[in-house]
Amino acid sequence: MDEQQEMKVKNPWHRPHIFLVAFGISVGIIIMVAIAVVQNKPLHQKYKYGIVLDAGSSHTSVYIYEWPAEKENNTGMVRQKHACSVKGKGISSYSGTPEKAGESLKECMDEAKKTIPKQRHQETPVYLGATAGMRLLKMDNDIASEKVLASVETSLQTYPFSYQGARIITGQEEGAFGWITVNYLSENFITASGTVGALDLGGASTQITFVSGQEVESLDNSIDFRLYGNDYRLYTHSFLCYGKDQVLKLSLEQQIKPKLDVTDNIILEDPCFHPGYEMNKSFQSVFDSPCVKMVTHSKTGQTFKHKGIGDWKKCQEAITKVFNTSYCRYSRCSFNDVFQPPVKGRFGAFSAYYFVMNFLNVTTDNSLDDAKKKLGSYCTTHWNTLKQKHPGVKEKYLSEYCFSGTYIITLLEDGYKFTPEDWKNTNFIRTIKDSEAGWTLGYMLNLTNMIPAEAPDTPLLPFGGYVSLMLVLSLLIFVCLILGYIFFRRPSGPAHKEII
Numbered sequence: 001m002d003e004q005q006e007m008k009v010k011n012p013w014h015r016p017h018i019f020l021v022a023f024g025i026s027v028g029i030i031i032m033v034a035i036a037v038v039q040n041k042p043l044h045q046k047y048k049y050g051i052v053l054d055a056g057s058s059h060t061s062v063y064i065y066e067w068p069a070e071k072e073n074n075t076g077m078v079r080q081k082h083a084c085s086v087k088g089k090g091i092s093s094y095s096g097t098p099e100k101a102g103e104s105l106k107e108c109m110d111e112a113k114k115t116i117p118k119q120r121h122q123e124t125p126v127y128l129g130a131t132a133g134m135r136l137l138k139m140d141n142d143i144a145s146e147k148v149l150a151s152v153e154t155s156l157q158t159y160p161f162s163y164q165g166a167r168i169i170t171g172q173e174e175g176a177f178g179w180i181t182v183n184y185l186s187e188n189f190i191t192a193s194g195t196v197g198a199l200d201l202g203g204a205s206t207q208i209t210f211v212s213g214q215e216v217e218s219l220d221n222s223i224d225f226r227l228y229g230n231d232y233r234l235y236t237h238s239f240l241c242y243g244k245d246q247v248l249k250l251s252l253e254q255q256i257k258p259k260l261d262v263t264d265n266i267i268l269e270d271p272c273f274h275p276g277y278e279m280n281k282s283f284q285s286v287f288d289s290p291c292v293k294m295v296t297h298s299k300t301g302q303t304f305k306h307k308g309i310g311d312w313k314k315c316q317e318a319i320t321k322v323f324n325t326s327y328c329r330y331s332r333c334s335f336n337d338v339f340q341p342p343v344k345g346r347f348g349a350f351s352a353y354y355f356v357m358n359f360l361n362v363t364t365d366n367s368l369d370d371a372k373k374k375l376g377s378y379c380t381t382h383w384n385t386l387k388q389k390h391p392g393v394k395e396k397y398l399s400e401y402c403f404s405g406t407y408i409i410t411l412l413e414d415g416y417k418f419t420p421e422d423w424k425n426t427n428f429i430r431t432i433k434d435s436e437a438g439w440t441l442g443y444m445l446n447l448t449n450m451i452p453a454e455a456p457d458t459p460l461l462p463f464g465g466y467v468s469l470m471l472v473l474s475l476l477i478f479v480c481l482i483l484g485y486i487f488f489r490r491p492s493g494p495a496h497k498e499i500i
């Protein structure tokens, strides 16, 4: 055997098949890693959509929600993509012309068609939930409420989306889904930060919902949820007729009542309206609701003079009269014989709570006393001064902020028994992370099963970590092979000597 041949026998790397095997293994590993990376890479982000129509007493809003297709069950993934405010009043105002209720939705639904990519239309669910305005219409005129619902149903079915129904939701649902929305958007279900209570003030009803930790003495006010592996027992109540429009009617009724049989030309001097404010109003405009019981009074066709005197203290006294606190069959009540445990924790207050307090520039940075002082000075401002100061604001809203602000403080303090400390723990909010606070998101999450009872399994490593780990490992194997190759190739021992 010559020297050359002997060296080839002793150095295995000089056998081409061994080198080929090593090379094959390296290429194999690289291919495996590449496949694993491609296989586990998040798909090109595909979005899913859902549409919820909030048919409120004062107006209808159409919300479009969007979420990444493969992350349905992760909390905080669904966000509001678009909102459209339907022109005109709420659907319950179409009781006399039900076909117009459906027509009113057209503009916003056409907008939804443009906002959602065409290929997703068919799989996009559409829900319509009607609240207190329709509850009141149903009480007043069941047939008319059915016709209005049928009209919006027919209209929604003409769209290419997946129609899932139009119904009047219950007050409990309205409260509970508002609570879910606020806590979902704040990611409170997956962090240990605890939950926040939800306060919603609409035109015709108002909701309070929170985790109390105390026994809920009335079944109607108790809702249990299991979300992301945690159990929640909620206290919730919806006060029909205690939205800000209906409460204004109640308050006017209270003030008009003693004058009705005394004089023909009624002048109502209202402490909740500004000095200089004077408006002729029909009794009909006050008595046209099932919340106000004097519908058949003989003066229904006539008018009265509504005159502001701007006195916050007296306004509060007048508003207190709409809460009945004379009777409570439970260990404790808010008002009207409704059970309520003591309020607890932080609260998010939205809808009219926000509209009103935001306009009045009263936030909970102010102490409750400061807020009252601010409101007091706003209420005494002359009506003409206000109109000059806020030329862009709807006169109806402008004239009612004193009443609404006073109602909000009275409802919280006297109704729900908020202490100055609870007031500090309350935030007036419109949106959380650009999605509006309200019941609609919670309603959709629930109906599409997007809030699991148990926490979803999370992968051991996030995607980025997984890729990095695979790259480092394959690099390590590759470097080992190269080193091995260099080591074995270097002639050593006797073979080396023999060459020399």
Ligand SMILES: O=P(O)(O)OP(=O)(O)OP(=O)(O)OC[C@H]1O[C@@H](n2cnc3c(O)ncnc32)[C@H](O)[C@@H]1O
Residues within 6 Å of the ligand: 055, 056, 057, 058, 059, 090, 131, 132, 133, 201, 202, 203, 204, 205, 206, 243, 244, 245, 351, 352, 355, 356, 359, 397
């Ligand atoms: O929940 P329900 O009772 O069915 O009523 P809604 O859903 O129609 O009620 P909203 O929260 O939309 O509005 C609550 C009230 O606030 C009024 N509102 C809306 N925008 C406002 C603004 O900018 N300033 C003052 N009030 C406003 C509206 O007319 C209602 O009386």
Ligand SMILES: [Ca+2]
Residues within 6 Å of the ligand: 056, 057, 131, 201, 202, 203, 351
């Ligand atoms: Ca509402």
